[in-house]
Amino acid sequence: MRGKVAIVGVGRTPYSRAKQGERIYTIDEYLAWAAELALAHAGLSKNDFDGQGLGVAHAEASHTVNWAAAVAEMLGISPRVLLRADQGGASAAAMLVRAAAMINAGIVDRVLVMGADTPLTIPSVAPGLPLSPERTRGLFWDFQGPFGVMGANSQFALVQTRYMHQYPIKPEHLGKIAVTTRYHASLNPAAIYRTPFTMEEYLNSRMLSYPVRLLDCVPMVDGGLAYIVTSAHTARSLTEKPVYLLGFGEVSNYYHGSRTRPDITFTGFVQAAPEAFAMAGVTHQNIDVFEPYDDYPMVVLIQMEDYGFCKKGEGAQFVEEHDLKFNGDFPISTDGGQLSGGQPGGAIGGFMPIVEAVTQLRGEAGERQVEAAAVAAVSGFGGMTYARNNRSCVTAILGSEA
Amino acid sequence: MTQIPEGKPVPEITEQTRPFWTGAKNRKLMMQKCKRCGTLNFLPKPWCVECADRALEWVEVKPTGSVYSYTVAYVVMMNFPAWKNDLPLVMGIIDLDDGARMYGQVTGCSPEEVYIGMRVAAYFEDIGSDAAIPKFRPA
Numbered sequence: 001m002r003g004k005v006a007i008v009g010v011g012r013t014p015y016s017r018a019k020q021g022e023r024i025y026t027i028d029e030y031l032a033w034a035a036e037l038a039l040a041h042a043g044l045s046k047n048d049f050d051g052q053g054l055g056v057a058h059a060e061a062s063h064t065v066n067w068a069a070a071v072a073e074m075l076g077i078s079p080r081v082l083l084r085a086d087q088g089g090a091s092a093a094a095m096l097v098r099a100a101a102m103i104n105a106g107i108v109d110r111v112l113v114m115g116a117d118t119p120l121t122i123p124s125v126a127p128g129l130p131l132s133p134e135r136t137r138g139l140f141w142d143f144q145g146p147f148g149v150m151g152a153n154s155q156f157a158l159v160q161t162r163y164m165h166q167y168p169i170k171p172e173h174l175g176k177i178a179v180t181t182r183y184h185a186s187l188n189p190a191a192i193y194r195t196p197f198t199m200e201e202y203l204n205s206r207m208l209s210y211p212v213r214l215l216d217c218v219p220m221v222d223g224g225l226a227y228i229v230t231s232a233h234t235a236r237s238l239t240e241k242p243v244y245l246l247g248f249g250e251v252s253n254y255y256h257g258s259r260t261r262p263d264i265t266f267t268g269f270v271q272a273a274p275e276a277f278a279m280a281g282v283t284h285q286n287i288d289v290f291e292p293y294d295d296y297p298m299v300v301l302i303q304m305e306d307y308g309f310c311k312k313g314e315g316a317q318f319v320e321e322h323d324l325k326f327n328g329d330f331p332i333s334t335d336g337g338q339l340s341g342g343q344p345g346g347a348i349g350g351f352m353p354i355v356e357a358v359t360q361l362r363g364e365a366g367e368r369q370v371e372a373a374a375v376a377a378v379s380g381f382g383g384m385t386y387a388r389n390n391r392s393c394v395t396a397i398l399g400s401e402a
Numbered sequence: 403m404t405q406i407p408e409g410k411p412v413p414e415i416t417e418q419t420r421p422f423w424t425g426a427k428n429r430k431l432m433m434q435k436c437k438r439c440g441t442l443n444f445l446p447k448p449w450c451v452e453c454a455d456r457a458l459e460w461v462e463v464k465p466t467g468s469v470y471s472y473t474v475a476y477v478v479m480m481n482f483p484a485w486k487n488d489l490p491l492v493m494g495i496i497d498l499d500d501g502a503r504m505y506g507q508v509t510g511c512s513p514e515e516v517y518i519g520m521r522v523a524a525y526f527e528d529i530g531s532d533a534a535i536p537k538f539r540p541a
């Protein structure tokens with residue numbers, strides 16, 4: 001599958017914190033907007049997807065039956081194949097893998113993949129708490145909500161506390177990731193929080209869920225993103241700058257150690273990343289830019305380890321020894337990440353590493369452009385489990401040469 | 403559309419989960435044990451996650467264990483606003499001596515006193531008329 005498909009267009013709408021007085025867009029409007037941007041980027045029209053593929057990520061705002069087909073109807077596209085990912089932050093990367101398989105099998109030539117969500121304007125149990133009806137019912141909720149689990153902040157904090165117990169790390173190591181991604185956001189007009197902060201400001205930021213501080217937490221936004229993937233052959237006829245899928249790896253419901261009591265300081269990337277590197281035929285030294293799943297600094301540092309950029313437990317030292325800025329020796333989260341860029345709902349932030357990697361590999365990243373970026377590693381990371389390792393991990397290796 | 407719920411969340415009790423909630427009401431920690439391989443399954447499962455046997459039997463487990471990890475919430479997030487009266491709130495992953503893992507609040511000591519490996523024991527607090535919830539305190 002190496003180099004058989006390529007991304008030829010990406011789109012990312014402006015994000016919104018849905019402040020008073022702002023025009024509030026619906027999820028449908030965001031989907032059309034993101035698709036319009038990606039189509040324009042690729043030089044295609046929506047009619048080019050009749051008889052082709054359409055992929056739609058699950059969104060909490062979209063409580064309707066046949067959601068992906070409903071989106072096709074809404075947009076006036078008659079696809080042969082519908083993809084519908086329900087893997088949280090791994091949805092975008094998972095659909096890239098599914099689309100690649102469909103294209104490689106000759107079932108379709110191209111797929112328009114999109115996702116949007118409006119977490120700030122969905123029905124919620126309380127204002128300011130993006131807690132949709134689908135999160136507050138069912139067995140999974142019943143064994144968390146009444147026990148005092150406070151969503152992702154709690155779950156990532158539990159991972160972080162355990163990590164701090166097992167390995168050497170100081171708050172400053174996570175702070176360096178947060179400070180660097182905010183610096184990148186300052187260079188990206190599309191990011192929601194663009195004012196740089198210092199290490200001192202990071203360390204003094206309010207503790208929300210020990211050991212997770214305010215500046216460790218991803219801010220929710222309303223917004224949408226899309227990308228277009230097609231066969232390498234078609235890609236070359238459309239653009240001089242196709243971004244090829246060189247390799248991928250994926251695992252869901254990964255356990256590290258025992259199934260009942262695994263070590264939660266690991267992620268499924270210890271399995272998915274080596275698969276992706278092997279398929280792509282690249283080593284860690286070949287990665288010019290790393291776009292991890294970056295909603296909390298702790299999970300970024302863990303990905304550095306689980307991808308094998310350093311040994312387990314040496315992530316803090318790795319962060320200390322490397323310059324993570326776009327012009328440094330190990331650039332990460334060059335769009336400002338979800339941490340400063342914003343996360344359009346629990347499932348849609350996963351489009352951002354793909355969109356940013358494509359932007360970098362096409363040399364279209366403006367002020368934050370990584371020099372001579374030719375190979376990127378991107379992550380999809382979706383869903384927190386019940387006190388175990390996370391739900392879905394997808395790694396994709398993208399490159400400007402097949 | 404937006405209706406602020408009063409109080410803390412209470413579970414929707416199904417036949418699948420009732421023994422846990424009723425057990426807690428009777429001050430017992432009940433979990434599903436696989437008759438075939440002996441695995442304790444928690445949270446409640448439709449079959450054994452190790453061997454896929456659907457014959458899971460509810461048994462009382464020892465209410466003691468150790469803190470595997472913990473967090474101290476200073477704000478309410480992704481949960482009901484009524485929790486704000488309990489802040490700061492220590493919530494942990496508890497590894498029970500009998501082999502299961504569960505979430506639980508850790509009370510009876512200050513947040514600064516909690517540590518990984520701390521020995522804890524469950525106690526029970528009624529929530530609603532049909533259920534109680536296990537919480538943990540230093541043992």
Ligand SMILES: [Zn+2]
Binds near residue numbers: 439441452
């Ligand atoms: Zn079994």
